[in-house]
Amino acid sequence: MIFYKGQIINPENFRQPSFFISPFRTSDLGKNDSIIKDEYPSDEELLKKFHSFFGETHEYFLSGKEAINQALSLYNLESDDEVLIITTTSNSYISSCVTKEIEKFCQWSREKTNKTKLIFVIHEFGKVYPDMERIKSYNIPIIEDCAMSMLSNNSQHQIGQYGDFTIYSIPKFFPVQFGGILRINNNYKLETQKPYQNYLQKICLYYLKDIENITIQRRANNQYLISKLEKIGFKSFFDYNEHETPSVCMFENNGCDLSELKIFLQQNGIECSIFYGKDVFFIPVHQNLGTFEMDYIVNLIEYFVYETK
Known part of the structure; x- marks a missing residue:
């Protein structure tokens, strides 16, 4: 020493x-326990804020990785298909939390090819990808990853709304041990009830107030x-x-x-x-x-x- x-x-x-x-x-364990035991209903303004972040339709998961997996599973990807990964910095490094989930379904690449069936945009470390309109013009399905950028947006306030789905990782920004949210911007209907759904919703509503x-x-x-x-x-x-x-x-x-x-x-x-x-x-x-x-x-x-x- x-x-x-x-x-x-x-x-x-x-x-x-x-x-x-x-x-x-560690002290948040007790605080969060008190939050989820509070039966006082949330007001309409807070619910409106909640839906502005996570969409009118969304699903809860134990982690952001689980949310990525769920989104990918809905595209009927085949093994020789490719997911184009685009990041804010265009750095060669991409977290294995993303690549390993994609590899369960198909290949991934950093360049658009004739095998590209899906575009996965990672808004890195709170810095959003600056040209989402160009990506949207490709007319290829988009998933946005806001796991590290939940509190960031562009000047049009449209980050999280460009793709079919958006990924959020709750512990990156709120003091909780787990939690991923999949925002659903299309017509997919995911109605699975999770045992921790009420827990995560109450936690997010509480911390969104601040x-x-x-x-x-x-x-x-x-x-x-x-x-x-x-x-x-x-x-x-x-x-x-x-x-x-x-x-x-x-x-x-x-x-x-x-x-x-x-x-x-x-x-x-x-x-x-x-x-x-x-x-x-x-x-x-x-x-x-x-x-x-x-x-x-x-x-x-x-x-x-x-x-x-």
């Missing part, structure tokens, strides 16, 4: 802090973290516009070994990763991080940069 700027580096295993990409904390503050806090946290990281040689990877909300804090490398930084931070309780294919790293930015917590994470990075060379 090392004492650095008032905090312990490499604490014993059972005394590690936990900083997740999700805003979930969505404006959540959005403001995430944007402010991202600015704060970037301002601190710039002092040790990093710089922001994205410039978010007024309609976009970060899901993580992403920054370009200053020359350090990102693989070693990932190991070091994870050993100290920080969920983080490399944006593989780019010299870019990401750390938590969620609304439940206060100034002390963000300084704690930056101090760890500073220690790694200056003290481990």
